[in-house]
Amino acid sequence: MQIEFTHKQSAHCENGVVSNLMRHNGFEVSEPMVFGIGSGLLFCYIPFLKVNHAPVVTYRAMPGLIFNKFAKRVGIKIKREKFSNPTSAQERLDENLAKNNPVGLQVGVYNLLYFPDEYRFHFNAHNLVVYGKVNDIYLISDPVMEKVTNLTEKQLEKVRFAKGAFAPKGHIYYPTSFPEKLELKSAIKKGIKETCRQMTAPVPIVGYKGIKTIAKLIRKWPKKKGAKVANHYLGQIVRMQEEIGTGGGGFRYIYAAFLQEASQILENEKLNELSKEMTKIGDDWRDFAVNASRIYKNRSPENDAYNKVADQLDDIANSEAAFFKKLKKAI
């Protein structure tokens, strides 16, 4: 069985799955719109969690939250299920496919064989859509891939039951009921308000303050941890920013695209101006990545180089603090 499903590539997996599932159900909602309404943009440093032996910073909301918030704000309902038993997880998936219902799955990346080896880490919050099954081969629309792919029953079971942080436990999800018309205007405002609140939160590990905290840590790492570990940590920050889920720079551009679209829907020219400002902040994040990568490429860092990229992050934190205060006033 194969469901008529249009695969559209996206920059980020969760937004992409939601946008593609919405289109399948007759609602054209762009990836940036999903991201903005779902308050996907974030900065958070998680001091007690280590991945690949380095501290974790995230540039996006927790897996699943974007879809939940999006759904609540535009008035659709979603069904989510998790399983302890792989057999019942597969039965439920097959049932849905038989009912012509493509579903979103949360999976682990390590055993996704269509990814290049270098990209396969133990990261369990990837999202994709299954839209059919031919014999024992599942048809997969992975939103970060250009084309559709497939996995065998066994391979899919492995990624659905990956273990570790954010273990997916066979998680499947799909929208179940829709309003006649999506309530975009109020949803956009709610989404923006929450992002502003998070990014300016008076908490030292969240939002612009979180960025400042990381900047402070970067200054200390070379002395405290030695060159090798400091380089590894800095590299991980860049990877989380730019590669694991299209982080900092990429997310800032998606958010800027969202603000531009929102400015038309709300007929608010101010949002279009702020979109340009966010694009500039995205560029700053990329400059940071360029300079940081230079440090650990040479492998013999000077303290000064660390201070320089930390200064850059401080500047970004200040720009974002000012930005989100303006954005809050604009709506």
Next chain:
Amino acid sequence: MKKEEVPQDKGLLNSAQTKELTYAVDENGEYTTELSSGWDPKTIALNNAIQDIEERVAAAKERVKNNQTSPIEYYMELHKMDLPILSSYVGLWQWRVKRHFKPKVFQKLNQTTLQKYADIFDISIEDLKHIP
């Protein structure tokens, strides 16, 4: 970022014959999307992480040879895992997995436990006992 500035460096995705989608601004200031084949800072960061893993694997191999640890630790590193991840796959407390790193304890592990580890690493018990 302007559309024409979307980086087209040689990246690791080439082997999978796919490109990444990025958002960028066109000549009229409108947001659009563009495919990117890769970006050097990203590739450097990723290569850095891979090199780190390779060093860990080599170090673990050395320790197995010197009888300082069991092959379980070597295979754990080889599969890019750390202690919390391996312990959740095998379904044992972290301290127990760590104990299995001790060569003396490893020698005495029963077949069931060895099979569990072998399954996780997708190898035979024989391979689990002898590293390449």
